Amino acid sequence: MQTPHDNLSAWLEERAAARQTRYQQRKRRVLTASHSTRVSTQGRALVNFSSNDYLGLAAHPEVIAALKDTADSCGVGSGASALVTGYRKEHQILEQELAEFLQREKVLLCSSGYLANLAVATSLTRKGDAIIQDKFCHASLIDAARMSDARLLRYAHADTKALRRRLTAAAGDHRLVVTDGVFSMDGDTAPLREIASLCAESQSWLAVDDAHGVGVCGPGGRGSVAAAGLDGQQVPILTGTLGKAFGCFGAFVAGSEALVGHLVNEARSYIYTTAMPPALAAASRVALKKIIDEDWRRERLNALIEQFRHGASRRGLELLPSDTPIQPLLVGDSQKALKMAENLCKSGFLVVAIRPPTVPRGTARLRITLSAAHDSEQLDALLEAIESCQAT
Ligand SMILES: Cc1ncc(COP(=O)(O)O)c(C=O)c1O
Known part of the structure; x- marks a missing residue:
């Protein structure tokens, strides 16, 4: 007789086989060494072009020292959720410094960007409300809307006419419009x-997830919202992560004092999870200082972006339109994208193939990300390797 265990195993095998035929099977790659852009996997040394450490801060000695020192004095884990005993001085100071940097009244630290987006969507909407999102919004924003009681409406990517139609269709409801500032898979x-x-x-609330913008673009690295000349009145809800340009881990929501007070009281994904380790808050404070003081990192990154796009166009490689460190090369077919990533790995480059369902069907791509820690020679060598693996 079949046991529930057999039944589950058969079902799992069926699902795995279906993924395999669509080239959608995902595998984790173990990095055995990683320092800045240089990593090792399966005994092979590679230059990493698939990290979001855009400013090269993850391996910065001062950021590392702050993490170590604070772990020495405060321990590793925060030990509890923020509302119990997990909220420390390091968190409070980082919140104040981020608020000042982003020119918002208050900031709330969250344990991840996923949880920050969940906090916003689920605590600000109720049944009868509508969340209206760009179709290319990050998965965490889609999941957040699905987990809320609001109705989810989506509009075609970056199409403001389509957004207007959605706003009209949702008239009468509380409307929360949500978009990535910089789109994670398109750049x-x-x-x-x-x-x-x-x-x-339309009297709608606007939430921008600027996970890939803060630190990287805009005046002083204040992100895509500041780059567009918008303030806290026009964008009352701003989320960001500390896991990308900051090179650390954790995330935040920035906005008014009333917004943060509301989240502290009503956002379940904030209330019912362990607060981020205080050592990470201390490391993020040092990273923030580098973001503020070291414009040269953004200048270098922008020069590398220009070099890369120029080099790609000279070689006839078609990158998606992007002036951010996310420089995707559209391949289309998932199997081909996987093959190209494998060939690049053989040539010494770590570039991950992004396939459906992360991106729409038929738009598999190599998501190449640049960092201020790369050098020009590495970029040229990558372009050359892409050109030769496209030719095969
Ligand atoms: C646009 C966007 N929002 C949120 C997240 C999630 O942030 P975190 O990794 O801090 O959970 C990511 C990336 O992973 C992202 O690309």
């Missing part, structure tokens, strides 16, 4: 000024 920037003016016109 382009949302038309934030137009979106903000549609929100103002």
Whole structure:
């Protein structure tokens, strides 16, 4: 007789086989060494072009020292959720410094960007409300909307006419418009000024997830919202992560004092999870200082982006339109994208193939990400390797 265990195993095998035929099987790669852009996996040394450490801060000695020192004095884990005993001085100071940097009244630290987005969507909407999102919004934003009691409406990517239609269709409800600032798999920037003016016109709330923008773009690295000249009135809810340009871990929501007070009291994904380790808050404070003081990192990154795009166009390689460190090369077919990633690995480069369901069907791509820690020679060598693996 079949046991529930047999039954589960058969079902899992069936699902795995279905993924395999669509080239959607995912595997984790173990990195045995990693320092800045240089990593090792399966005995092979590779240059990493698939990290979000855009400013090269993850391996910065001062960031590492702050982590170690604070772990020495405060321990590793925070030991509890923020509302119990997990909220430490390091968290409070980082919140104040981030608020000042982002020019918002308050900031709330969250344990991850996924949880920050969940906190916003689930605590700010109720049954009868609508969340209206760009179709290319990050998975954490889609999941957050699905986990809320609001109705989810989506509009075609960066299409403000389609957004206007959605706003009209959702008239009468509380509307929360949500977009990535910089789109994670495409690297382009949302038309934030137009979106903000549609929100103002329709009395809708606007939440921007600037996970890939803060630290990287805008005046002083204040992100895509600041780059668009928008403030806390026009974008009352701003989320970001400390796991990308900051080179650390954790995330935040920035906004008014009332917004943060509301989240502290009502956002279940904030209330019912262990607070981020205080040592990470201390490391993030040092990273923030580098983001503020060291413009040269962004200047270098921008020079590398220009070099890369110029080199790609000279070689006839078609990158998606993007002026951010996310420079995807559209391949289309998932199997081909996997093959190209494998060939690049043989040539010494770690570039991950992004396939459906992370991106729409038929748009598998190599998501190449640049960092201020790369050098020009590495970029040229990558372009040459892409050109030769495209030819095969
Ligand atoms: C746009 C966007 N939002 C949120 C997240 C999640 O952030 P975290 O990794 O801090 O959970 C990511 C990336 O992983 C992202 O790309």
